[in-house]
Amino acid sequence: MNNKHYAIIGGGINGLAVARQLLLDFPDAKVTVFEKESDVAMHQSSHNSGVVHAGLYYEPGGLKARLCRRGAELVKEYCLSNNIAYDECGKLVVALSQEEEGRLEAIYQKSLANKVPDVRMLNAEQIKEIEPNCIGTRALHSPRTAIVSYGDIARHIAKEIKQRNGQICTGRAVAQLTEKAGKITVHFDNNEQYDAQFDYAVSCAGLQSDRLAKRSGDIETPKIVPFFGQYYVIDSQFKDHVKGLIYPVPDPKYPFLGVHFTKRIDGQMTIGPNAFISFGRENYSGKKFNLGDVYDFLTYKGFWKFSSKNMSAALRELKTVASQTNFVQEAAKYVPSLASVSVAPATRGIRAQAMESDGSLVDDFVIRKQGNITHIRNAPSPGATSSLAIAEYIVREVMSHS
Ligand SMILES: Cc1cc2nc3c(=O)[nH]c(=O)nc-3n(C[C@H](O)[C@H](O)[C@H](O)COP(=O)(O)OP(=O)(O)OC[C@H]3O[C@@H](n4cnc5c(N)ncnc54)[C@H](O)[C@@H]3O)c2cc1C
Known part of the structure; x- marks a missing residue:
């Protein structure tokens, strides 16, 4: 019997998945989730592309490759057994030139190494059989790639946590975690503390994860740059x-993928996302400027090193930030019939992207344990696809329950 007390910080899909996994594996445990917002899944978990990635691109043997494959299976199973919408609409990664075909072949080989189901390479005519309006010289087809609403999944997991006697405390921003003699205290602002202590804590604070980790005694880097x-x-x-x-076929010159077509689970068709520095970690309107957040990246040497190495990428992205027409044109390279389609802006997402002090973006998931506190330090895409597998990994492999 495990009647230990666990604190989970962050009610995004990862924090909720970890809380659920603990309650599945240890039904007698006490699990408390602390979420700073008035509801769960208000940040990345409800501001993303909604794709259940099949695991095409990731370095075989890395955490992303392993947890994405397992996570995709678990997300499918969770949606089907809980009546949550799941659409296996499939995905094409399209090469427009011979040079891109070489890189596409490398992705195909990775997808085979990652055991992605049913992938195959298509020629120009076969592309038309899948997407009649799409042009390309070759394409990689992944028919098992799907779309969902991760916000809906997260809210369903939150309900399940309550049914399993877990507790979710919303409106509770955790300032710091401290550990003494194997007991963890959860601190809030104004010197307030939670009235019970915990045996273990898992911090899944997304865009704030580096700050909470540092305040709780973990190492300073990597830092989150939004x-x-x-x-x-x-x-x-x-x-x-x-x-x-x-x-598109990812271009190693650019740290982010470039805009593309993404069908939404509500039936809408979107173009995006581009990627540009955000003047606030939680600034979705793009109109406000968070001084603390901007100061944080401007005073980080990693940011300047990243910027100096990625000027051409910044220019490409800036074109799509500055002009809606450029944004549509980028995507219309693949579907020319949409070159002058009218579009309306939809909500932004803000990536919690970890960056090392040498300016490199951290690619793989980073999960660090320090004493009895575990920190998710980097969980970019496919972090939502992988969430249920990240939870299994943290609960069954990273945390020690001795
Ligand atoms: C534009 C975009 C597109 C993406 N597309 C996809 C995709 O198609 N497929 C995919 O698999 N992944 C995608 N991702 C990645 C995916 O959204 C994330 O990996 C995932 O949502 C991370 O979940 P999380 O729970 O770790 O973080 P979050 O959802 O950000 O949750 C963190 C939570 O912690 C809370 N919190 C923070 N600090 C504190 C504190 N001090 N005290 C209490 N609570 C706190 C926050 O309020 C928040 O609710 C995308 C991300 C973005 C931004």
Whole structure:
């Protein structure tokens, strides 16, 4: 019997998945989730592309490759057994030139190494059989890639946590975690503390994860640098020009993928997301400026090193930030019939992207244990796809329950 007391910081999909996994594995445990907002899943978990990634791109053997594959299976199972919408619409990664075909072949080989189901390479005519309006010289087709609403999944997990006698405390911003003689105290602002102590804590604080980790005695780097991603919804009359997901071949010159077509689970067709530095970690309107957040990245040497190495990428992204027409044109390279489609802006997402002090973006998931406190320090995309597998990994492998 395990009647230990666990604190989970952050009610995004990862924090909720960890809380659920603890209650599944240890039904007698006491699990308390602390979320600073008035509800769960108000940040990345409800501001993303909604894709259940099949695991095409990730370095075989890395955490992303392993947890994405397992996570995709678990998300599918969770949606189907809980009546949550799940659409296996499939995805094409499309090469437009011979040079891109070489890189596409490398992705195909990785997807085989990662055992992604049913992937195959298509020629130009075969592309038309899947996406009649799409042009390309070759494409990688992943028919098992799906779309969902991660916000809906997170809210369903929150209900399940309560049914399993877990507790979710919203409106509770945790300032710091301290550990003494194997007991963890949860501190809030104004010298306030939670009235019970905990045996273990898991911090899943997304865009605030580096700050909470540092205040709780973990190492300072990597730091979170926020990059927003803008989406546009295309005129609904034209949404059927694309059936599923159409992606470019990633270019190693650019740290982010470039805009693409993403079908939403509500049936809308979106273009996006681009990627540009955000003047606030939680600034979704793009109109405000958070002085503390901007000061944080401007005084980080990693940010300046990243910027100096990525000027051409910044320019590419800036074009899509500055002009809606450029944004649409980028995507229309793949579907020319949508070159002049009218679009309306949709809510942004803001990526919690970890950056090392040498300016490199951390690619793989980073999960660090320090004493009885575990910190998720980097969980970018496919972090939502992987959430249920990240939870299994943390509960069954990272945490020691001795
Ligand atoms: C633009 C964009 C597109 C993406 N597309 C996809 C995709 O298609 N597929 C995919 O798999 N992944 C995608 N991702 C990644 C995915 O959204 C994230 O990996 C995932 O949502 C991370 O979940 P999380 O719970 O770790 O973080 P979050 O959802 O950000 O949750 C963190 C929570 O912690 C809370 N919190 C923070 N600090 C404190 C504190 N001090 N005290 C209490 N609570 C605190 C926050 O309020 C928040 O609720 C995308 C992300 C972005 C931004």
